[in-house]
Amino acid sequence: MKASEISRVGVFGGAGIIGSSWTTYFLWKGLSVVVYDIDQNALAPARERITRNLSYLVENGVLTQEAVSNALDRVVFTQEIAEACQDVQLVQECAPENYEVKKTLVAALDKHGTSEILFASSTSGLLITEIAKGSKHPERCIGAHPYNPPHLIPLVEITKGKQSNDETVQTAYDFYKALGKEPIVLKKETLGFISNRLQIALHREAVDLVLNGVCSVEDVDKAVCFGPGLRYALMGPNLTYQLGGGALGLKGIMDHIGPSVEMWLADMAAWKKFPENCADILQDGVEKEMANRRPEQGRTNEEIARWRDDKLLELLRLLGKIDF
Ligand SMILES: NC(=O)c1ccc[n+]([C@@H]2O[C@H](COP(=O)([O-])OP(=O)(O)OC[C@H]3O[C@@H](n4cnc5c(N)ncnc54)[C@H](O)[C@@H]3O)[C@@H](O)[C@H]2O)c1
Known part of the structure; x- marks a missing residue:
């Protein structure tokens, strides 16, 4: 067909x-x-x-x-x-x-x-x-x-x-x-596919940072959406690195920061099961985050979903993904 x-x-x-x-x-x-x-x-x-x-x-x-x-x-x-x-x-x-x-x-x-x-x-x-x-x-x-x-x-x-x-x-x-x-x-079948595996890898580290007392739920969310998240709407991590490496490109930046990144990797979360009670801690943190939002950004699930959809439409328009 x-x-x-x-x-x-x-x-x-x-x-x-x-x-x-x-x-x-x-x-x-x-x-x-x-x-x-x-x-x-x-x-x-x-x-x-x-x-x-x-x-x-x-x-x-x-x-x-x-x-x-x-x-x-x-x-x-x-x-x-x-x-x-x-x-x-x-x-x-x-x-x-x-x-x-x-x-x-x-x-x-x-x-x-x-x-x-x-x-x-x-x-x-x-x-x-x-x-x-x-x-x-x-x-x-x-x-x-x-x-x-x-x-x-x-x-x-x-x-x-x-x-x-x-x-x-x-x-x-x-x-x-x-x-x-x-x-x-996908070239090969894999559990969680591509985007969910990436999303979960990021979330595991986000949870770990909160549980280790490095930052609040609100701040880890801010760190994603006002930093790498803004760029990710435009380009993926590899193209981001390519630009970050200047004339030497992706390879250049990997050579440059590789040894440092390997130290971070050794220190990062690798657990295979969510730590006990982490959902309660995250729920509490996300409710505080919601209460701190500016009123025009919405504070309830429904209001925030509406705000998200408004912004998504603007982004899609910017990216030429909606023809109107
Ligand atoms: N929610 C998300 O963010 C999301 C994103 C991408 C993919 N998915 C996937 O999409 C699928 C649906 O997720 P959802 O969040 O919409 O779930 P949902 O619970 O909102 O909807 C599931 C629907 O299936 C109906 N249902 C249950 N058993 C059924 C049956 N035997 N025959 C027909 N209908 C039946 C339920 O009545 C319900 O309306 C899942 O596989 C989920 O992993 C979810």
Whole structure:
């Protein structure tokens, strides 16, 4: 199947955080969507959330009100898995991060859908080989990991399981790219993929600095977002080093600061399990951080998420990732 043949997507677990956001994105990009969720009570709130997301795009000049009315005519909500597998060309699976749940959905697609339908899991880091195990069509299964919220953040990490075929990977890549995403394909399947491994490596050190009394939760967050985080929106760590090394480039800076960095590395966190009680300490610290925010930056989860989305839109505009 070619990417251009994908016009209707099934979003499984579509009433959740990621499912609602993917649905917003697919509708925004002109596709039809069938939202399937096991929880009947979650469907109406999901519809409201998706409508709110689309209205937000109208308020910010990304979509017209007419486009939103049109989009809402292209989405159906169902609790019937058989219905969700009909006439779709791709399933974006967004159910809980659990092998058994995801395997049940792969099996349901085997049972109720045609063999051509592509199964793309939003898993944050489970192995697609394991998710597809037992499927009649493991070749059509891939990982397609978004970053929250998928309707705004461009990255999609595509992973190929041992039995996924190259055509499936290519179709998925072309599909997300054509929509306006920034897909990358992992050369090799790995738990946690790329971005989550990087994120967790940074978070482990952030937690360790707090637990060792070096800084507060608020200050470690400031150190990320007013320092390297600002540059990371523009370029990754390797290109950053290339510029930092002047005429000698990345190699130059690594030669220069390498011995010093090796001392830091020897001193840095290497634990494999979160230390006991660390979640309580972090929760307490993040609540203090929230209370200290300027009122216009928001202080509750909802207010801060809204502020984040406003700023994300501005950044995406700056980076040319949104054409409006
Ligand atoms: N939340 C994030 O920041 C984030 C980011 C990227 C990827 N992900 C991944 O996306 C997936 C979904 O995460 P989420 O945060 O949206 O979770 P969520 O709990 O908000 O949503 C999961 C949805 O799946 C539904 N569900 C549960 N069992 C089901 C079943 N058997 N069939 C159909 N629907 C079922 C639930 O009712 C719920 O609406 C996970 O794999 C997660 O790792 C999450």
